[in-house]
Amino acid sequence: MRHWIEVLALMLLLAPGARGERIKDIVQIEGVRGNPIWGYGLVVGLNGSGDSSEASKRALANILRRTGLVLNPDDISTKNIASVMVTAELPPFARAGSKIDVTVSTIGSAGSLQGGTLLMAPLMGADGQVYAVAQGAVTIGGFAAGGKASSVSKNHPTVGRIAGGAIVEKSELASFVKNGRINLQLRYADFTTAERIARAVSKVYPQSSTAVDAGSVEVVLPRNLRKGDLSGFIDRIGALEVEVDQPAVVIINERTGTIVVGEKVAISMVAISHGSLSIVTKEAQQVSQPMPLSPGGTTEKVERTEIKTVEQKSNLHVVPRQVTVAELARALNAMGLTPRDLVAIFEALRQAGALQAELKIM
Numbered sequence: 001m002r003h004w005i006e007v008l009a010l011m012l013l014l015a016p017g018a019r020g021e022r023i024k025d026i027v028q029i030e031g032v033r034g035n036p037i038w039g040y041g042l043v044v045g046l047n048g049s050g051d052s053s054e055a056s057k058r059a060l061a062n063i064l065r066r067t068g069l070v071l072n073p074d075d076i077s078t079k080n081i082a083s084v085m086v087t088a089e090l091p092p093f094a095r096a097g098s099k100i101d102v103t104v105s106t107i108g109s110a111g112s113l114q115g116g117t118l119l120m121a122p123l124m125g126a127d128g129q130v131y132a133v134a135q136g137a138v139t140i141g142g143f144a145a146g147g148k149a150s151s152v153s154k155n156h157p158t159v160g161r162i163a164g165g166a167i168v169e170k171s172e173l174a175s176f177v178k179n180g181r182i183n184l185q186l187r188y189a190d191f192t193t194a195e196r197i198a199r200a201v202s203k204v205y206p207q208s209s210t211a212v213d214a215g216s217v218e219v220v221l222p223r224n225l226r227k228g229d230l231s232g233f234i235d236r237i238g239a240l241e242v243e244v245d246q247p248a249v250v251i252i253n254e255r256t257g258t259i260v261v262g263e264k265v266a267i268s269m270v271a272i273s274h275g276s277l278s279i280v281t282k283e284a285q286q287v288s289q290p291m292p293l294s295p296g297g298t299t300e301k302v303e304r305t306e307i308k309t310v311e312q313k314s315n316l317h318v319v320p321r322q323v324t325v326a327e328l329a330r331a332l333n334a335m336g337l338t339p340r341d342l343v344a345i346f347e348a349l350r351q352a353g354a355l356q357a358e359l360k361i362m
Contacts (some may be wrong), residue, residue: 029184032176033174035126099166193245196243204240208220
């Protein structure tokens with residue numbers, strides 16, 4: 001814990017006072033987004049690790065029927081095939097003919113997709129139209145093997161990927177210019193940051209941007225801007241730097257003991273005393289022997305329990321009001337607290353009204 005707080009303090013001390021972030025790193029343009037696509041597929045070539053479900057048999061029978069080979073699904077008895085769901089994301093500016101990655105996941109009782117090949121599977125959007133077609137060898141980044149009594153596996157063998165496994169058949173171009181305006185959406189809504197973005201853009205393009213709310217900034221395109229210059233205009237405003245305002249927040253993951261303290265977290269002057277009471281229980285077995293020549297006596301095992309209490313000593317520490325995270329880290333470090341102790345202390349500070357920040361417990 002001491003090492004963790006020292007590293008945190010060092011990072012804050014070495015960090016520059018006011019470092020700007022590029023606008024393109026803290027916003028996204030409204031309308032520029034990907035679209036999820038999905039479809040049903042059949043993976044073949046498995047080494048007995050597939051499923052023998054009715055859906056897989058019928059799918060294989062339908063595929064073979066297209067080649068002129070008519071089979072009854074009941075005649076197919078193989079575990080080298082597997083029914084899968086194929087999912088992908090269609091990028092906002094993908095053109096017909098470009099390739100995208102796909103994820104293949106089993107929906108039946110298949111044990112592994114290792115060595116399998118996905119047959120041609122159309123991928124549809126939410127509107128039911130086909131936007132891409134996927135096919136190719138599945139890679140799972142691991143393995144699975146086993147026998148009748150035991151098995152061993154690495155990673156998750158029932159989910160795989162196909163790099164560049166889908167070819168885009170229909171492009172869905174993003175529409176992000178509306179009435180001569182673009183809307184910049186902040187990844188983390190904040191009124192101060194939104195206003196700073198609007199001011200930074202207006203310095204380069206006077207009276208062109210307005211902070212609509214905490215999550216969006218509206219930018220008016222210049223009147224003389226040609227269609228071919230739109231990308232350059234967006235690149236110029238995206239390269240502008242603004243200082244991101246961080247809220248005062250403390251995030252605690254109680255399961256792992258991870259604590260993240262925001263830069264502007266402050267604590268009102270408060271006295272803290274933290275100690276713990278430990279109860280140590282020790283179980284032992286002893287042998288009980290009967291007295292010599294005692295009638296009916298038998299040798300038996302007797303359970304013995306030893307209980308010991310240990311209470312840690314704790315002094316009362318006065319923590320003055322903190323201004324920076326570095327000072328706060330030094331104050332907590334001086335108390336020799338563990339992450340579990342900090343979880344309890346931050347919660348108590350919030351209840352007492354001394355923590356001038358939002359406390360989020362994951």
